[in-house]
Amino acid sequence: MIEAAALSKQFGGLKAVTALSLKVPNGKITGLLGPNGSGKSTTMRMICGLMAPDKGTVTIDGFSVFKQPLKAKQRLGVVPDSRGLYTRLTARENLVYYGQLQGVPAHTLSQRIAKLAEDLDMGDLLARRTEGFSQGQRVKVAIARAMIGDPPNLMLDEPSNGLDVMSTRALRRFLLQKRDAGKAILLSTHVMQEVVALCDHVIIIADGTLRAAGSAEQLMDQARASSLEEAFVSLIGTDEGLMA
């Protein structure tokens, strides 16, 4: 479980995130929505320990990201990962390297790479050097890398960016499998179809504060019933599937 309590972050005079609390439970996909500049990436950076909050706490399965970073971070897979890919290495070599760093035994590692390659439809990429990989190809390797240590929590910032239809489908199947296996998944997206297809629970933020939370259906019904669809669309940052 990912838990953030009363997170705040300011850049100069700009309040990017203010007193934001959220819980991402095991066995569920939680969507983080909001318009451009609403504070989603800043929130995610604080959750994975890449950026220190001015105030507030983050725990991953009870371990503080800032006080017990090693224990917390090994329990969280992150996409995209700030570390990037080694372009002189093949996709497989990248996965082996990160798996070894996390202490995955060799036989488990090769089985895991084979399964991830199958699930993410990226078998043809394994033997290629990642130099020159397209955006979509890099996303696939990044997701496989985030899962190489089989962490119980996963956080993805707009993961379907750059993916074609088949790869998007493979990603959705993959995330649903991981959810059903009990992982806690936090996903930011601007794609409403993705929210409807994947998210058990949705958190909407605007101007760095929590504005609404509930199931995707509940929130869409509320928007339609309130005749405030335009306001709602600007709040969630997408209208795909909502205005139909």
Ligand SMILES: Nc1ncnc2c1ncn2[C@@H]1O[C@H](COP(=O)(O)OP(=O)(O)OP(=O)(O)O)[C@@H](O)[C@H]1O
């Ligand atoms: N390092 C930084 N320095 C200054 N301002 C920043 C920094 N990072 C983010 N901001 C500002 O904080 C606010 C929140 O940005 P953030 O990237 O978290 O939004 P977002 O919801 O992820 O947006 P998008 O949907 O466009 O990706 C924005 O106004 C942004 O310009």
